[in-house]
Amino acid sequence: MADDLFKALADPTRRTILDELAEKSGQTLFEICARLSMKHRLDISRQGVSQHLAVLEAAGLVETRREGRYKFHDLNAAPLRQITERWPTPDTPGPEEPTP
Amino acid sequence: MKIHLTSVFVDDQAKAERFYTEILGFVKKYDVPMGEKDRWLTVVSPEEPDGTELLLEPAGHPAVGVYRDALVQDGIPLAQFAVDDVKAEYERLRALGVRFTQEPLEMGPVTTAVFDDTCGNLIQIATKPQ
Numbered sequence: 758m759a760d761d762l763f764k765a766l767a768d769p770t771r772r773t774i775l776d777e778l779a780e781k782s783g784q785t786l787f788e789i790c791a792r793l794s795m796k797h798r799l800d801i802s803r804q805g806v807s808q809h810l811a812v813l814e815a816a817g818l819v820e821t822r823r824e825g826r827y828k829f830h831d832l833n834a835a836p837l838r839q840i841t842e843r844w845p846t847p848d849t850p851g852p853e854e855p856t857p
Numbered sequence: 858m859k860i861h862l863t864s865v866f867v868d869d870q871a872k873a874e875r876f877y878t879e880i881l882g883f884v885k886k887y888d889v890p891m892g893e894k895d896r897w898l899t900v901v902s903p904e905e906p907d908g909t910e911l912l913l914e915p916a917g918h919p920a921v922g923v924y925r926d927a928l929v930q931d932g933i934p935l936a937q938f939a940v941d942d943v944k945a946e947y948e949r950l951r952a953l954g955v956r957f958t959q960e961p962l963e964m965g966p967v968t969t970a971v972f973d974d975t976c977g978n979l980i981q982i983a984t985k986p987q
Contacts, residue, residue: 781960784932784959785931785932785933785958785959785971786931786932787931787932787933787958787959787971788932788958788959788962788971791959791962791964791969792962792964795964795967796964796965803931825932826926826929826930827929827932827958828930828931828932829958829970830936839931
């Protein structure tokens with residue numbers, strides 16, 4: 758399980774997908790693809806995005822739900838707790854610096 | 858060569874006629890009986906009565922269901938219409954009960970949104986890049 762989590766986080770495109778889902782939950786595959794290509798200028802196929810989403814889903818970081826004929830993706834940040842439980846961080850968070 | 862007609866498959870032509878005219882605001886251009894129950898039914902934008910026609914085509918072919926279900930599941934629109942203001946149009950359509958699968962999203966010069974046409978398709982609206 759932990760291996761899945763670290764593997765999922767190791768890729769910059771997957772981290773960008775998590776950023777976008779953090780900004781707006783409940784996105785279709787189409788919207789995720791649009792955000793990656795238009796906002797982030799990432800040259801990646803729909804199949805490629807699907808594969809990244811499968812890795813994120815295996816790690817529990819992305820959940821999918823069916824609503825009628827549509828399928829939406831949501832962020833689930835809960836698995837990230839494993840990291841701070843394993844390596845506790847100071848109680849007060851430091852200044853937030855965006856990392857690539 | 859010009860694109861003068863494009864089409865979307867619709868589950869029910871009468872329902873599609875209502876949605877595309879009463880909700881979206883297009884106007885009917887041709888309505889010709891074809892066979893027992895089907896019609897050659899096209900609409901145009903009132904802003905461009907001689908512009909590209911949209912054919913509301915019966916979705917009777919067995920391949921249509923599988924094809925559209927797969928696209929709709931992934932949120933992929935089948936057609937795109939241009940509007941002056943995506944957010945205003947989103948508010949207008951939502952007030953009329955239209956279901957959006959993607960809320961207005963600003964991406965550089967373009968804003969888009971995606972809604973369900975209630976006849977089996979997702980449709981994208983977008984601002985024209987200036």
